[in-house]
Amino acid sequence: MGRPPLDLTTDEIVEAACAIFLESGMDAVSMRTVSAQLGVSPEPLYKRIGNKEALLDAMAKRLLVDVAPRPRSGEHWQKYAMRWTAALHDRLSTTPDVRLVIGERREPFVEASRPLAEQLQAAGFTSDAAVQACRLLIWATMGFVVVEAGRHRAPTREQRGGLPGGNPTGISSAEARRLFRLNLKFILDGLARHNGLSAE
Amino acid sequence: MGRPPLDLTTDEIVEAACAIFLESGMDAVSMRTVSAQLGVSPEPLYKRIGNKEALLDAMAKRLLVDVAPRPRSGEHWQKYAMRWTAALHDRLSTTPDVRLVIGERREPFVEASRPLAEQLQAAGFTSDAAVQACRLLIWATMGFVVVEAGRHRAPTREQRGGLPGGNPTGISSAEARRLFRLNLKFILDGLARHNGLSAE
DNA sequence: ACCTGAACACCGTTCAAGT
DNA sequence: ACCTGAACACCGTTCAAGT
Numbered sequence: 001m002g003r004p005p006l007d008l009t010t011d012e013i014v015e016a017a018c019a020i021f022l023e024s025g026m027d028a029v030s031m032r033t034v035s036a037q038l039g040v041s042p043e044p045l046y047k048r049i050g051n052k053e054a055l056l057d058a059m060a061k062r063l064l065v066d067v068a069p070r071p072r073s074g075e076h077w078q079k080y081a082m083r084w085t086a087a088l089h090d091r092l093s094t095t096p097d098v099r100l101v102i103g104e105r106r107e108p109f110v111e112a113s114r115p116l117a118e119q120l121q122a123a124g125f126t127s128d129a130a131v132q133a134c135r136l137l138i139w140a141t142m143g144f145v146v147v148e149a150g151r152h153r154a155p156t157r158e159q160r161g162g163l164p165g166g167n168p169t170g171i172s173s174a175e176a177r178r179l180f181r182l183n184l185k186f187i188l189d190g191l192a193r194h195n196g197l198s199a200e
Numbered sequence: 201m202g203r204p205p206l207d208l209t210t211d212e213i214v215e216a217a218c219a220i221f222l223e224s225g226m227d228a229v230s231m232r233t234v235s236a237q238l239g240v241s242p243e244p245l246y247k248r249i250g251n252k253e254a255l256l257d258a259m260a261k262r263l264l265v266d267v268a269p270r271p272r273s274g275e276h277w278q279k280y281a282m283r284w285t286a287a288l289h290d291r292l293s294t295t296p297d298v299r300l301v302i303g304e305r306r307e308p309f310v311e312a313s314r315p316l317a318e319q320l321q322a323a324g325f326t327s328d329a330a331v332q333a334c335r336l337l338i339w340a341t342m343g344f345v346v347v348e349a350g351r352h353r354a355p356t357r358e359q360r361g362g363l364p365g366g367n368p369t370g371i372s373s374a375e376a377r378r379l380f381r382l383n384l385k386f387i388l389d390g391l392a393r394h395n396g397l398s399a400e
Numbered sequence: 401a402c403c404t405g406a407a408c409a410c411c412g413t414t415c416a417a418g419t
Numbered sequence: 420a421c422c423t424g425a426a427c428a429c430c431g432t433t434c435a436a437g438t
Binding site: 098103106131135143146182186189 | 299302303306309331332335338339340342343344346347349371379382383386389
């Protein structure tokens with residue numbers, strides 16, 4: 001029919017895609033569903049954002065853009081690192097699908113870890129040590145989220161052929177969260193020792 | 201044409217799928233490409249393995265089935281935990297696509313961690329503590345692999361809008377491996393302290 | 401019983417054609 | 420300049436029809 005120019009911005013596209021993602025999950029996000037949501041044919045999306053990979057990149061970026069909490073004045077570095085990690089953990093845990101954020105999409109994490117790296121350097125970490133600490137905390141969080149995400153799936157076939165009496169490495173959601181905090185403690189204590197800094 | 205019965209086993213299907221996966225990557229694995237590889241129409245695959253999700257489950261299982269190394273007699277628990285984790289790390293790092301192994305596919309890890317859990321219990325861990333230790337090591341490895349996998353991608357758009365002089369949290373592959381070992385040390389030391397056991 | 405081939409409802413992506 | 424609609428080459432999955 002030839003609609004008038006839409007002033008369709010990249011932001012509007014990403015927003016529509018995120019809306020579909022949050023409401024209906026990752027598999028519901030397609031160039032076609034997003035363009036339909038915007039009342040447009042798929043082609044304009046390719047004009048603005050290139051392709052689906054770029055759209056997913058932009059969605060991951062938006063999902064994580066404001067995840068880092070603001071440091072409080074006088075806050076101990078371990079305390080801030082715990083808050084930062086908890087914020088990342090919560091954000092990723094409440095995301096419908098971790099696949100959005102894995103693979104080759106590291107830039108959003110780099111952005112998110114900037115305030116943490118600054119805070120650590122202010123506490124006496126060298127630049128390199130601060131970067132390493134950020135990495136360790138991101139790995140810990142991603143590992144947890146990737147392994148523990150989506151434990152609510154319909155049981156499939158044989159389920160397990162092992163011993164009776166409960167899954168040998170199965171733990172509850174609450175236990176997993178406690179274990180995650182223990183992991184954090186190991187890392188933060190290790191970092192303090194390794195960098196010759198005081199623990200809280 | 202009506203070929204004679206194929207005696208097409210589930211194993212043959214999974215093997216063909218893995219061959220395609222190893223050679224051409226995850227996106228090349230489809231019910232159609234796998235069936236074509238076997239010289240069959242797609243329908244028999246659905247008869248044997250159900251659907252694509254079940255095929256991916258079986259592929260992940262096969263990928264990890266023999267990953268746990270055999271414990272050596274008299275080997276210290278920390279030493280075996282390090283070998284076990286290194287084996288998992290190597291297996292996942294040489295896998296063309298980590299997506300195969302994330303999401304809701306935890307059963308292969310449960311199987312792989314059985315020898316480790318036994319070894320830890322033999323060293324004095326309670327059953328619960330052994331399970332927790334397995335979890336921590338799996339998280340650490342998965343976090344590393346998921347974040348650091350595929351760092352060889354063509355640079356896309358703006359790449360970064362930050363400061364000049366190198367990516368603030370960018371580290372080389374060799375540095376990443378060193379950092380992974382440091383992470384392991386933090387966890388193993390923490391486990392030793394937390395469970396009142398001797399470090400090596 | 402087991403396989404084939406066509407079919408259905410989707411994808412990502414491109415491109416001539418319209419306004 | 421920007422959008423539409425059709426098209427191409429794929430998907431996962433199902434099912435009547437053949438042997």
